[in-house]
Amino acid sequence: xxxxxxxxxxxxxxxxxxxxxxxxxxxxxxxxxxxxxxxxxxxxxxxxxxxxxxxxxxxxxxxxxxxxxxxxxxxxxxxxxxxxxxxxxxxxxxxxxxxxxxxxxxxxxxxxxxxxxxxxxxxxxxxxxxxxxxxxxxxxxxxxxxxxxxxxxxxxxxxxxxxxxxxxxxxxxxxxxxxxxxxxxxxxxxxxxxxxxxxxxxxxxxxxx
Amino acid sequence: xxxxxxxxxxxxxxxxxxxxxxxxxxxxxxxxxxxxxxxxxxxxxxxxxxxxxxxxxxxxxxxxxxxxxxxxxxxxxxxxxxxxxxxxxxxxxxxxxxxxxxxxxxxxxxxxxxxxxxxxxxxxxxxxxxxxxxxxxxxxxxxxxxxxxxxxxxxxxxxxxxxxxxxxxxxxxxxxxxxxxxxxxxxxxxxxxxxxxxxxxxxxxxxxxxxxxxxxxxxxxxxxxxxxxxxxxxxxxxxxxxxxxxxxxxxxxxxxxxxxxxxxxxxxxxxxxxxxxxxxxxxxxxxxxxxxxxxxxxxxxxxxxxxxxxxxxxxxxxxxxxxxxxxxxxxxxxxxx
Numbered sequence: 001x002x003x004x005x006x007x008x009x010x011x012x013x014x015x016x017x018x019x020x021x022x023x024x025x026x027x028x029x030x031x032x033x034x035x036x037x038x039x040x041x042x043x044x045x046x047x048x049x050x051x052x053x054x055x056x057x058x059x060x061x062x063x064x065x066x067x068x069x070x071x072x073x074x075x076x077x078x079x080x081x082x083x084x085x086x087x088x089x090x091x092x093x094x095x096x097x098x099x100x101x102x103x104x105x106x107x108x109x110x111x112x113x114x115x116x117x118x119x120x121x122x123x124x125x126x127x128x129x130x131x132x133x134x135x136x137x138x139x140x141x142x143x144x145x146x147x148x149x150x151x152x153x154x155x156x157x158x159x160x161x162x163x164x165x166x167x168x169x170x171x172x173x174x175x176x177x178x179x180x181x182x183x184x185x186x187x188x189x190x191x192x193x194x195x196x197x198x199x200x201x202x203x204x205x206x207x208x209x
Numbered sequence: 210x211x212x213x214x215x216x217x218x219x220x221x222x223x224x225x226x227x228x229x230x231x232x233x234x235x236x237x238x239x240x241x242x243x244x245x246x247x248x249x250x251x252x253x254x255x256x257x258x259x260x261x262x263x264x265x266x267x268x269x270x271x272x273x274x275x276x277x278x279x280x281x282x283x284x285x286x287x288x289x290x291x292x293x294x295x296x297x298x299x300x301x302x303x304x305x306x307x308x309x310x311x312x313x314x315x316x317x318x319x320x321x322x323x324x325x326x327x328x329x330x331x332x333x334x335x336x337x338x339x340x341x342x343x344x345x346x347x348x349x350x351x352x353x354x355x356x357x358x359x360x361x362x363x364x365x366x367x368x369x370x371x372x373x374x375x376x377x378x379x380x381x382x383x384x385x386x387x388x389x390x391x392x393x394x395x396x397x398x399x400x401x402x403x404x405x406x407x408x409x410x411x412x413x414x415x416x417x418x419x420x421x422x423x424x425x426x427x428x429x430x431x432x433x434x435x436x437x438x439x440x441x442x443x444x445x446x447x448x449x450x451x452x453x454x455x456x457x458x459x460x461x462x463x464x465x466x467x468x469x470x471x472x473x474x475x476x477x478x479x480x481x482x483x484x485x486x487x488x489x490x491x492x493x494x495x496x497x498x499x500x501x502x503x504x505x506x507x508x509x510x511x512x513x514x515x516x517x518x519x520x521x522x523x524x525x526x527x528x529x530x531x532x533x534x535x536x537x538x539x540x541x542x543x544x545x546x
Contacts, residue, residue, distance in 0.1 A: 007253075032258055035265060036248050039234075074249040081248075124270075127263075131270040135277060140285035141294055147278055150236075150271045163289060169298065175238075182232045185267045186260045 008070055014062050026055050033081055040085045046092065054084045134184035142177035149174055222256045231257060235264045291536030292434075292529065293441030301360050301435040306525045307353065310427055313518045314419065315349035318385065320511045321415040325408045327504040328399045336392060344385060351381035352423075356431055363435045368464030371432040378423050382416050399504065400496035415511075418480075422515060425476050426522035429468055434529045436462040441536055450537035453530065470527050477519055484512060 013021035033051035042050050057080050061067060067076055135143050141163075148154040148162065156174070160167045222228040227250045233239040234247045251258040271277065281289075288294060295302025319341050326333035359374035393408040406414070440449050440462050452459030452467060461467045488508065495501055 029252070031262065032252060035251075035261065039244070039248075074253040077252045078245070078249045127266045128270050128274065131267050131274070131277070132280070134267070135280050140281070141289045144281055144285065144289050146271075147281070150268065151274070151277050153272075166298070175232075178236045178238075179232050181267070181271075182235070182260075182264055185264055 007073070011062060011067065011070065011073075014059055015065070017063070022055075022059050025059070029058075029077075030055060036078075036081050037085055037088070040082075042085060042088055046088065050084050050088050053087070054081050057084060130185060134181055137184055138177065138180055142173055142180060145170060145173050146177040146181060222254055224250060224254070227254075228257050228260070231260050231264065235261060235268055287536050287539035288441075291441065291539075292532040293438045293536060296364055296435065296438040296442050300357060301364065301438055303431070303434070303525075303529075306521075307356050307431070310518060310522060311349050311352035311356070313514050313521065314352050314423060314427070315345045317419045317511060317514050317518070318348045318382075318416070319345045320507055320514060321412060321419070322389065324504065324507040324511055325393065325412050325415070326398055327500050327507055328498055330500045330503060333392075333394075333398075340389070340392060344389070347385060348381060351377055355381075355428070359428070359432050360435050363432060363464070364439055366439065366463075370435075371428060371464060374428050374432065375424060378420065378428065382420055386413055386416055400498055401491075401494045402496060403494045418515065421476075421480070422519050422522075426473060426519045426526075429466060430473075430522055430526040430529075433461075433465045433467055434526065434533070436465040437533050441533065441540075446537045446540040449533065450541055453534050453537065468526075470523070470530065473523055473526070477516075477523065480519070481516065484515070488512065 010021050010025055014025060030048075030051045033054045034047045037047040037050040037054075038044065054077075058077060061080070067073065135147070138146070145159055145163070148159045149156075154162065156167055156170050159165075159174075160170045163170065165173075227246055230239055230243050230247045234244060239247065247257075247261075251261055292302070298304070300307045322337055322341065322344055323330075323334075326337050330337075355374040355377035358377065359370040362370035362373060389412060390409055393412055395407045395409055397405040398408045399405050399411070405411075437449060437453075448458070448460060450456075452461060455469075459467075491508070492505065495504070498504075
């Protein structure tokens, strides 16, 4: 799998002890670490800690020269993430989160500056508007099934009973609805909203440069 | 290279097959292998990472916003719960109607075969019993194909679905009759005090009666309901309601005729009257025989199947029309002008 030349350069700068490269790497990768931690069931409040630990371990290992091949950068990084997630669950045995899909912008960080908080709210509003737009663009049956499943938390069997449809049809339509929802949401992401969706991680510095 | 350029975002994914896993991953449907593959990939692909990020945020909104269900209007509900939304199901959602009707219709042919040789069951019975499954399943199969192809074509917006289905019904009955002509004798089998027709011509007459039920009660009603489901699915509630309520501007969907429930009653009454008369005549002129009882039983069974099929289609049609009207009414009264 190819590694981007710019990442390669960044890794070299980290290895040479460049602290600004570490910050840049963190800005780029912390949200991904958090996302993967949340997907593994780490609670929202803890996922940023896990992400920080992954970052620390990554930088330490790069500086020790333990990243042998940049071609396997993704797998190497993924192994570190999985190890840190496992460490987290070893020390927080009862903290596995059953609902892991929480937005980083809703993690309740009270220490962020007002300007960033406003940016976060504005980004949230953009996402909410996007979701409403996407739902309105969907056929009624797909929209209803998607909402029953993901907003109301109905099981396939419950949806099947509520809508008087066979389970196989409900499942097929749910997959169709999810795919369409993704297309509508992501297709909407070609404009200026792109840079604003992660206000906690993409504020000041990116814009200054 | 400045910092912004150093982390320049790619505009496409270098592994589209992995990109396609994003939906399953974000909605929690991905297998462990898929999850691992995608997680490694998003560590290297900015394009996919942006998609994951954006979809996760949208999903968070989806699971936490409490007013999204308000986007389902009464007209949406009518559409989703209504008969039109079932058009994508096999046979437009009328599987049981199709199965029961086709089984009864195929049963008619089987019973007719036994009936026409009943008076000489000792001679023709063993062969007839062997032919019975062939007759039954060939008619059952072709009937299901006929209705299925009509439904498929009508759903796709083609106008000739009904014609095609009638042609299949006609051809299958014709082929079956041609094949059975090799078995059925050209001599009268049923012994009567009056001159009776040969087994072959009697079978042909019964085939025509069975086809009449299909041509009047089964095929056109099924076709019309599926065509109307298609129209409602396309949101044409107003013209549909106009048609169903007998409005001046009601126009049938392309390739369909609208047989009202009451239009179907006169043929049913005429057929029943004729049957009652001819059956009485037939039973009154039968010569006694050791197989007379078998013959009479088969006649009654055939009549039950014949009128049972007509009544089944009629009552199904009435219910389906009511469902269509209900959906139209709810959609029309709740849709803002």
